[in-house]
Amino acid sequence: MRLLDEIIAKGGKPNLVSYNVLLTGMCKEGRIDEAMSFFRDLPSKGFSPNVVSHNILLRSLCYEGRWEEANSLLEEMVGEDRSPSVVTYNILIGSLAYHGQTDHALKVLDEMFKGPFTPTAATYNPIIARLCKDGKVDSVVKCLDQMIHQHCNPNEGTYNAIAVLCEEGKVDEAFSIIQSLSDKQNSSIRLL
Structure with a gap:
C-alpha cells in the first residue's frame, strides 16, 4: 500500500485492478475491517468498486x-x-454450505435458476460436500440427480465432495453413489 501511495505521489496512475489486488491481500491476511475501510475509500481515489471488488x-x-x-x-x-455474477452466487452458496446452512444454500441455488445464471459443478460441490459431511446420503443423491437433470456435469470436485462420505465412515454409500452417478452419466451420453 505504501508502494502504491509512492507511485501515486510520483504521478503514477494505478487502476482498479491494483486496488482489488490489495483488497484480496488484506482479506487473505484476515484484515477484513481494514479492507472494508479501503474499499469505502476507493471513490475518493477516483474509482468505483466493481463486481470483483464486491x-x-x-x-x-x-x-x-x-x-x-x-x-x-x-x-x-x-x-x-456491480451486478451479482455467477461468482457471487457461488460465494454465497459455498459459504452457507461451509457454515452448515445447506437449506439456505439450496434456496440460493433455486434463486440462481430464476435469474440469468447457470449453475456449474462448482456451484453444487460445496452443497454436496456439506451433505456428505453431515451423512445425509439421500440428500446427496437428490442433489446429484438435480445436477444431472440440469445438464450440469460433475467434475473432480464433485467426486472429491462425495469422498467426504468415506471420511464419515460411509464408504459403501460413497461407492454406490459414484457407481450410480457413472451409470447416469453414461446413459445421458447415449441419449445425446
Whole structure:
C-alpha cells in the first residue's frame, strides 16, 4: 500500500485492478475491517468498486459468518459494473454450505435458476460436500440427480465432495453413489 501511495505521489496512475489486488491481500491476511475501510475509500481515489471488488469482500465476510455486513454489501451490488455474477452466487452458496446452512444454500441455488445464471459443478460441490459431511446420503443423491437433470456435469470436485462420505465412515454409500452417478452419466451420453 505504501508502494502504491509512492507511485501515486510520483504521478503514477494505478487502476482498479491494483486496488482489488490489495483488497484480496488484506482479506487473505484476515484484515477484513481494514479492507472494508479501503474499499469505502476507493471513490475518493477516483474509482468505483466493481463486481470483483464486491466479491472479494463478500467472500471474506461470508466465510467469517458476518452475514449482516455481507447482506448490506449485497444490497449495494446494483448497476452495470456491480451486478451479482455467477461468482457471487457461488460465494454465497459455498459459504452457507461451509457454515452448515445447506437449506439456505439450496434456496440460493433455486434463486440462481430464476435469474440469468447457470449453475456449474462448482456451484453444487460445496452443497454436496456439506451433505456428505453431515451423512445425509439421500440428500446427496437428490442433489446429484438435480445436477444431472440440469445438464450440469460433475467434475473432480464433485467426486472429491462425495469422498467426504468415506471420511464419515460411509464408504459403501460413497461407492454406490459414484457407481450410480457413472451409470447416469453414461446413459445421458447415449441419449445425446
